Amino acid sequence: MRPFRYEHAADREAALQAGRSAAAAAGEAHVRAPVQYLAGGTTLIDLMKLDVMRPEVVVDINGLARQHGEIRSGPDGLQLGALVRMADAAEHPAVRRDYPVIAQSLELAASQQLRNMASLGGNVLQRTRCNYFRDVTWAACNKRAPGSGCAAIGGPDRGMAVLGVSEHCIANYPGDFAGALAALGATVDIEGPGGRRVIPFEELHRLPGDTPHIETNLAPGELITGFSVPAGPWTRRSLYLKIRDRQSYEFAIASAAVALDLDAGVVREARVALGGMVAKPWRSHEAEAALRGHPLTEGSAQAAAAAAFAQAVVHGEDRFKPELGRRTLVRALLQCAAMEI
Amino acid sequence: MADDAGRPTGGLIGQPHVRIDGRLKVTGQARYPADEPLANPAYAYLVISAISRGRVAGMDLAATKATPGVIDVLTHENVGQEVKPPMGPDGKPTTTTLESDQIWHDGQIIAVVLAETYEAAREGAYKVVVRYAAEAPSATFDSPGVEVEPLKANETRHDPAKGDAAAAFAAAPVKIDARYDTPIQHHNPLELFSTTCVWEGPKLTIHEGTQNLYWLKGSVAGQLGLDLADVRTISRFVGGGFGSKGAPTSRTAWIAVAARRLKRPVKLVTTRDQGFTIATHRAETRHHLQLGATPDGRLTALVHEGWEVSSRPSSYNVSGTATTARMYACPNIATKVTVVHADRNTPGFMRAPPDTPYMFALECGMDELAYALGKDPIELRRINDTQTDPVSGKPYSSRSLMKCFDAAAGKFGWAKRDPKPGSMRDGDWLVGYGCATACYPCNIGPAAARLSLTPKGKATIQLAGHELGTGAYTLLAIVVADRLGLQVDDVQVMMGDSDLPPVPGAGGSNNAASTSNVAAKACEAIRQRLAMAAVRTNAGIFAGVDPATLTLVNRALVGPDGRSEPLETAASRVSPGAIEAHVENVPQGLPPDAAAALYHGRASLLRGQSREDVTAFAFGAQFVEIRVHRRTCEIRAPRAVAAFASGTIVNPLAAHSQYQGGAIWGIGSALHEQTEIDLRTARYVNHNIADYLVPVNADIGEVDVIFVPEEDHEVNPLGVKGIGEIGIVGMNAAIANAVFHATGRRIRKLPIRIEDLL
Ligand SMILES: Cc1cc2nc3c(=O)[nH]c(=O)nc-3n(C[C@H](O)[C@H](O)[C@H](O)COP(=O)(O)OP(=O)(O)OC[C@H]3O[C@@H](n4cnc5c(N)ncnc54)[C@H](O)[C@@H]3O)c2cc1C
């Protein structure tokens, strides 16, 4: 780790003030800014120890929990403060009852210790587990060193993405919670030097394209303050299915976040997001469209799965992933349809 | 081989006992080598190579040296001449580090940054800019540029063979001809690799987690040209080794050099990822197995050929054909092993080094043969069971394989198995049962120990043993208490220091046999002195009695007629202070210089497969239930049962944990663990324990262990066969066989993963 200055922000204004210098310095990628916010630290400190991230100033925003640390559930939906800990959201009775996909996506992530520490804001901004990115001795990584190439393409790519990838980066977005937010059509509350704005969660992350180092549409110095999840008849019939080699404490190799509104077995509304092989949190409007208006059966689930992976791009060892992704989605949909609510 | 150590026990051997060091460990008081308090230490951080083959063309150290706190940087340019290269795990030349600019493998040590703090050293290391003259590396089997070396037989290595296996196989009515693969695996013990060196004048003390104190001492003394007496190695607790801390590695001598340059203690704690390349690993292997059998299931031919990857300079190999050739009665056997040299670090010992990969092939092959014959896999093993080593014709010292199968099968519920693949289900989960033979050769080495006994009944045993978490301290306390008629709490055990008498390294499952037999011999020496004094005196009750008939029981010297005299009386007769014995135990069959070599860190083991009198193996049978999700194909192992017959079990409680641990590791080995290598660069990619998977609690369900009683009077005086490694040996195959039973898919490579079953 390299030396850095540590600052503690007592509230949002102080944090934004401290983050302001980042805005000027950093161009477009907030992850490359010299000033970084510190929430649970489970991504940031990790990457600093690995020398991947080298901020000059670290602004501790845990003091913002007073302003942005609440969970509120009402008729319009669910509000989640950015400083809510993963564990607290996963255990919240209203979240468990009305938004099981959210509770499960959090509960199945990381370990209890990490969930006790990690915040929801930090969670959605966690960075790829691509080992070529995380080990700085690999010279070629467009995400870490723009324009340097991509060492991962042609290497062991079992953990890489097959949806949304580009020839510049095939990294997987590893988070689970983001899938639930994407499926449920959540929005993100953002505060920045330029004031407050609200964007659809689906627009928070960017596809790698030819700028994989720009991971989100957050401007340097901007702060996520919370998430809003709209209520809907589908949120109670929702689940998160996570497929992995071991039973716990592993990132997904495939996942599906699904929510269904059924009318006598016919899909009135379907929400589908995929994970474990996606360049960014991935809502599958194709799968949703394939389901809407049809009875939920093995056949329609298969059709939705086929639509979801129609654009998949594979490289080598990852050739099995579209098939696993399809099966994961089918299983999730059938399991979701069978839920008793 | 019986000698006086083989007397009947005092009742403690074989009784479960909690670890005498357990409290220290769970309260954080056990001092591991990196915990050693030091006066004014400097900290070291390794710089490792980012290429796998070539040379260090130059290093820009300006930014490093300008980093506040950085004191010095060791490179091949400034210290390369100060150290002779260490030998590899097989005692032969291996890859080098700072001795020259040559790079043999990814992650090779190329510089050591020394600083006032760990953080400064790490920061300085990050700032080193290395210029490489890189060459195209060869990663593994099939990579361009590898060198293929078919191994030849020599004094220590044989290719077991008998009859005409090729002809027998060609003629066999039923055949299996299959190829199997096992992956690169890394031990990843919880305790990171660390080294601390402290000089006092010419004397060097090394604190390092090691499975072999005397080898490390001898190796560093040789590398630095020091007098053996001037080097001391200390390792009172090892935070897991699994073989990775068995052989000396190159880092130690450089830290000694650093401490000498700086004239202060230097401490190195390496990172998890560095541990993948600065120590050893289990190399990937390939197997070609041919089994021929008669229609009634008798083996007529066994051909097992293995390939193993090693580094460029080392031919380290495990040659597990020495085990597989001996498993079943078979008149025609041929074996062969080839080493494939690539630009990699030298592999080394890892739990049951030969047996784990090679038995995977054989035991899968036996399952395949059972299906080809339409026979139950257990019955196939029964048909081919033998009490005679099929290669040498010598008797097994004891072999209770089928008793293990029967005990484990009963407990497991094997009878409920419908042999048809894919026939058993539970909801969405396909269910499979699989089993396999486990075995491990019984090894024992020369060992020395010092034992003292006070009249008050307190004993202290000292030897340079190793506590890797296996319960080694407790084992010795039990043996000494048993033999001296004391309670376990009366015995103090001192180990982990090369100033104590030497024992072999903790490897090859020899520890229990080597140390318990020497401890028993030391106890016997003390008993004899008490007995001699008791029968010679005119005053005591034992005057004139045959000293051989006196025993130590319950703090008393007891005669054949039951009369007894308090230990205090008997011991005070010899000395009012303490009675001390120093003994060496050299098992029959070892060369005459075995004791002398031991002090130089070269312990020759008497190996179970190469004894003159008998062939000595421990045996077991392992059963697993596997579940595979019918859609998404996750593979889970909710249940395992294993039965082992391993001679005398000194501490069943520790043995139970050891066996369970073996089964658990086996689940990891078969389903999770694999070091991924980038074929273009010969670099490990998943060198962290988020991506190098090992099972977590949720992956492990019931793991039942059955002790099959076994008395072995041939293997060594105490009949101790060793249990350290056998627990993993059958698991790979048992799991692969269960996967086949569940799904009808025969997966012949490890780990078995979702994508293999989609
Ligand atoms: C071993 C391990 C296993 C894991 N397994 C999983 C898993 O299975 N599934 C899963 O989903 N995740 C997993 N994680 C990731 C974990 O969930 C994230 O590290 C965590 O959620 C990040 O939250 P944090 O509060 O610690 O973020 P931090 O590390 O504090 O921050 C992460 C990034 O976000 C920025 N940031 C933080 N908060 C804000 C904010 N409010 N506004 C703007 N920027 C902000 C920081 O500057 C930083 O760049 C795992 C992590 C580890 C270490």
Ligand code: SF4
């Ligand atoms: S996949 Fe992306 S993150 Fe990984 S090496 Fe390539 S550019 Fe870097």
